[in-house]
Amino acid sequence: MMVQFSGRIMDVPKSFIREILKVAINPEIISFAGGLPNKDLFPVSEIQQAADIQFEEYGRDILQYSSTEGYLPLREYIAARYKEKKNLEVPTDNILITSGSQQALDLLGKVFIDKGDKIIIEEPGYLGAIQAFSIYEPKFSTVPLNERGLDNKCLNDILDKSNPKLIYLVPNFQNPSGISSSEDNRKETANLISERDLYLIEDDPYGELRYVGKNIKSFKKYLPKKTILLGSFSKVVAPSFRIGWIVAPDDVMDKLIIAKQASDLHTNFIGQRIIYQFLISNNLDEHVEKIKNKYNKQREKMLSAIEQYLPSGVSSTKPEGGMFLWLTLPEKLNAKVLFEKALNKKVAFVPGDPFYIGKRDLNTLRLNFSCVNEDKIEEGIKRLGTAIEESLDLRRRGKYVER
């Protein structure tokens, strides 16, 4: 049978991370490869109660088809929380509930990207965004991240040279790097964008998970008409509901609603109702505090283990929140080669390659600290240190094979 697949799907690589996660299921392996919240923190009984209340009180209404925009009281809750936490005025009409943040990326691809359109992402960049946007066949330009945030000089050059439609950023505790842009860095970025015709997509799944330092303003404060905000309950409640949202200007919202309807009619309604009931019956702030306490301990444990067990020449980001940090190995150490060696020592991570556009065999890697409990982190980093030492030793003896 010779039916050709579409051009777009031939261009999207099979997820390397997916393959890694399959390998890392072995319980003997300490896996820093995942991107999952820690399931010990899921508020199981509270969510069960929320489901019971919804079934008891609203019976069959919660089982029917629902509106494309999403459950109105849930959208009102989100609007109120933006007001309370960030002093952002977000009209409920400008909030669309999506099937996780991943769908938000797909919908934005649908409504904006024609084949060959230019879009800007960070380097390293969020893999889910690279995959979602790739489906619509854009030309990616990448702007390197440093510890302060975006390399705005490079951004300026790209803006001068091309005419991008979108810039996609994860300003808080970015996946994969853990980097947050400083306030000054955001101002600079906003200044560069303010006079130009493009939208800034601010993806903020981790924003509530800050452990040190102080919160920094959303780009929506600097670029209120040009910022499209993405949010999610996956990291602060539970991911299995697949409930996220987009905040967008009126004209974009009109198009997003058309795209959403064509994509899945509406986000699963039963999940929206259960999450909503959980949110109004419980104190989300208290729950977020619990998550922050635990993740911060794990973050500190990982940072100190890195200090203690990884050889000099390995550098690490120092995330102020979120779930990830980013290692840079000594030059010419290929993180994919290291991955195989580390797996033999029963520790896993994600090599940096899939987070780049058109670069391979890099010396960077991502470590997740949210879903490995404190007592295993030290042992895992120790194993990783041994694997790196052995690679360095092979290199010193001229026996290191790069790929």
Next chain:
Amino acid sequence: MMVQFSGRIMDVPKSFIREILKVAINPEIISFAGGLPNKDLFPVSEIQQAADIQFEEYGRDILQYSSTEGYLPLREYIAARYKEKKNLEVPTDNILITSGSQQALDLLGKVFIDKGDKIIIEEPGYLGAIQAFSIYEPKFSTVPLNERGLDNKCLNDILDKSNPKLIYLVPNFQNPSGISSSEDNRKETANLISERDLYLIEDDPYGELRYVGKNIKSFKKYLPKKTILLGSFSKVVAPSFRIGWIVAPDDVMDKLIIAKQASDLHTNFIGQRIIYQFLISNNLDEHVEKIKNKYNKQREKMLSAIEQYLPSGVSSTKPEGGMFLWLTLPEKLNAKVLFEKALNKKVAFVPGDPFYIGKRDLNTLRLNFSCVNEDKIEEGIKRLGTAIEESLDLRRRGKYVER
């Protein structure tokens, strides 16, 4: 701000049905416009129990991220039901859980359709499919439906002239027409396709809802390697979970999984677990019997009311199952004009236009009989009859304005 939207999204019309449903919310209006299952039949307490069991027994596991393919035991259940009900061998690996059947259409568009590719749909055709595929900018060819099914002579001409990648069919109780293809008609269609390189998408959300006549073989029996089957729990359990599935050959499945991951990572897992528990704790056949009994009564009521109250010159399909029937008005009566008149008489339906490609101001319309209870059907059809009579009367007096 002058950021251009994508070409694809400019081409997808805002759903007329969505606008109609907003109008039809007024409780004084008897609405045959919806496409909803009857909520009186939702097994609320059984689903609540299923949710409780899952929370009690599996706690935090059901709240975590899950696999892109979907929950394995649910896929096994679906495979077993195909075997039991249709004697179809469907390997579990060839089943992908989707966020409703609507997402199945989006994913198939993603993996197959490049701009300008040719695809075939029925006329009238399912609006959700027209919307989903339109996003990927194909060229549609349409094959008229008659009471036996597809006009295979027309299909043959199209296959000879063009080189379509896909043909999309709803062989059982089609939405919008209610028509089912006869066994002979399916054999003819399958013969025309068997020697050619294209996939047949068999969308079957209503297949279990047959009230009269006997079940007819799936196209997968005739074209096992060329049929992509779509199914859904929306009509036999409840739609708010947004859980459907695709059955596809190995190579297509590989691409669908990539597209699914880019689209929303995976279908909401909590819903998959609750539906699965419902299915193993209850007898789906008994539940489907209840639905069939009720819908069949409503169908009979509607058919007899049509006979009694609609003027001669109006013809109706006689569906053997499903949720819809299709009226053809006397020539030159525009169903959109009738819609306004009917609304004044407090009855609503969906004018035929959105179910066609490139044809407008047609004299056809869709009536739904699943979500209007028996006692209101007669009154609704009576009101519709009056509206049609008045239009005919205006026409006789030369005062009918077509649009």
